[in-house]
Amino acid sequence: MLDRAFRRFVTRPLSIQVVSDGRIGMENQALGLAEAVQRLTPADITVKRIRWKPAFDKLPSALKAPWMLDASSDAPFPAPGEPWPDLWIATGRATLPLSLMAKRRSGGRTFVVQTQDPRWRTGDFDLVVAPRHDGIEGPNVLSITGSPHRVTPERVAEGAKAFAERLEALPRPRVAVLVGGKSRTHDLPAGHAASLAFSVGDAIDDAKGSMMVTYSRRTPEVAKDVFTFEMNAPGHLPGLIWDGTGPNPYFAFLHYADHILVTEDSANMAAEAASTGKPVHILPMVATKPADKFARLHADLRDRGAARPFDGTLDGWTYDPLAETDRAAREVLKRMGRD
Structure with a gap:
């Protein structure tokens, strides 16, 4: 216990980059997971919003390149000489090619998490946090009830x-x-x-x-x-x-x-x-x-x-509040070796 507390004290804060297409419902999934990680360990969060130029938006992920991003997009990758984030959390189809590039270009320095079903080879990410109702499985998949969110x-x-x-x-x-x-x-x-x-x-x-x-x-x-x-x-x-x-x-x-x-x-x-x-x-x-x-x-x-x-009545019942976003955050840190 003391060893863990000491490691948290001397370890620099995690750098977390959240990536989405800017739609609130999408962004909140990645941001909610990032904030849950931040509640467990010191971390700095940066939010990046991206969109593809209309001519390239429908292209398969494997064919997309950063130069195809719309001019309104944030730069998804660090400038030369700047460090890569420790943790990359992205949500949505638009982010898939960038997540795959981040894993490759960072040389493994960045732990890449994709939320939702990427409809892609799940082994190409370090972790996929997917709703159980998406029905995907694999050693790199964590299934949760619903999606990550920011409600605490x-x-x-x-x-x-x-x-x-x-x-x-x-x-x-x-x-x-x-x-x-x-x-x-x-x-x-x-x-x-x-x-x-x-x-x-x-x-x-x-x-x-x-x-x-x-x-x-x-x-x-x-x-x-x-x-x-x-x-x-x-x-x-x-x-x-x-x-x-x-x-x-x-x-x-x-x-x-x-x-x-x-x-x-x-x-x-x-x-x-x-x-x-x-x-x-x-x-x-x-x-x-x-x-x-x-x-x-x-x-x-x-x-x-x-x-x-809903059956037309307001009969009540009790249950333990779901804390699936927190569970996912613990799994992220465990797989990063920072639990």
Whole structure:
């Protein structure tokens, strides 16, 4: 124990480079894992956002070269004479060729981690941290429930402070409703949004509780308007529906919620909700394509005791909060020989 403490004291901080295409949902996976590593050992984190020129974006990863990057991209590699990062954590298809180059060009000095299923030879990375519902295996693969994320008890508690006056007084049970929207596999047409709002509103009303509703960037405007109208029916429910202006109450909603309702189209929101230890109810969407991966995720969450399909009631249950990002961070350090 003392030896480990001494090593941490004398070892310089890890340098961690996070790489993504800049989309928040993607970046948060790599950044969340980096921050989890930083909570375990001193580390400095640098974020790089990249994008390929449109003419080259669809090329196979093996054919891409750094000169094909858009001028708006950050430089992904160190300048001559500058050190390579100790740890490279990247997310998404756009980063794959750069991750492979980083492993090769650094001469093994950089430990390369890819999150999500790279749909590439997993042995070409030092570690792949993939959602269990992606169904990939291998000696370099760590499967976790959901994806890495940035939600921690500390960040949730800190985010709640700005909304304490508005949310603490709401009648319990307080119900957070996290609404997604249109994706490759799901949609939220107006009629379905109205039906969902009616069902959710009835459950909250029956429990004499209150609502805390937020939408994603993918929520169609018409669905948002319909859902808001139904939930705001005169004399209906107390609570807060975030309209997208001002500070984002997402963390505050997670903090104050007694129940969390999440539409089935979002793997990230479901995994983040399950990190709170609060009952997670999965709301049905309209499927536009087979969504086996989401079905596997929801089954995984059910097996962990975290989530159940929404059945029109707000019956509660308990489980140990999921801490999969922290587990992945420990595995990264173990494989780097810094545990």
